[in-house]
Amino acid sequence: MRLDRFDRQLLNLVQEDAAQTAERLAEQVFLSPSAVQRRLRRLREAGVIVRDSAVVDPRQVGRPTFFVVSLQVERERPELLAQLRQWLAAQEHVQQAFYVTGEADFVLILTAPDTETYDALMARMVSDNPNVKRFTTNVALSVVKRGLSIPVPLDEDED
Template identity: 45%
Template sequence: MALTKADREILKLMQQDATITLNELAERVGLSPSSAQRRLQKLREDRVILRDVSIVDPKKVGTAVSMLVEVELERDRPELMPPFLRWLADTPEVQEAWGTSGRGDFTLVILVQSVEHFDVLADRMMEMNPNIRKFTTSVVLKTLKRTLAVHVE
């Protein structure tokens, strides 16, 4: 799908605040409300917009400790991956997970209530995934920027 200038503006505005009214969205993009609604629906149908979510302040819900975890696997055999991928999918504390190049095979963003909670989680990760050779953890001391917005210029 080729994105128009209006589509890109809709994406920028929706990433800033998905609760914007259709009339306000249309006005700010310079379209009629029905045209803005059709474009927004098409962006959703084409899976350009994957979903609309609320961004929650982790500190206000008791998950104030962020960890960056680099995981190194013992072997790179495809048949050993399903338990690890299942563990990632089933573990709500894992906020993001990437397959990476470099020292580790995966980098995880984990949000927990405390370091003690992370210790329990790490023990469970190692127990359920014998293919993990080692992992290193960095505790996030200060969040300087957090966004899920994608640059659409």
């Protein structure tokens, strides 16, 4: 799908705040509210916008601790990796899971109310996934930045 400058502007704006009204977005991109709605619907239907979500303060909902986990597997057989991916995707504490190059095979971002909850999750992961060789954990002392926004250049040839 080709994105024009208006699409790109809208993508940046809705990533910043998806709750903005079509009227407010229209003011910022100089289109009519109905044109904004049509464009957003087309971007969703094409799979450019995958999901709208709210950003929640983890402390307000009892999830104040973040864990960054590097995970190594024993064997990289496709069926074993698929099983682990499926297991990770089903865990509510796993916010993000990346299959990566380098020493680790996966990097995970988890949130939990405390280390006991985290320990229980990791014990279950190792028990349920015998292909897990080892993992190392970093506990986040503070959050400097947290987000999922993808910078969308306004022009197709910009970096």
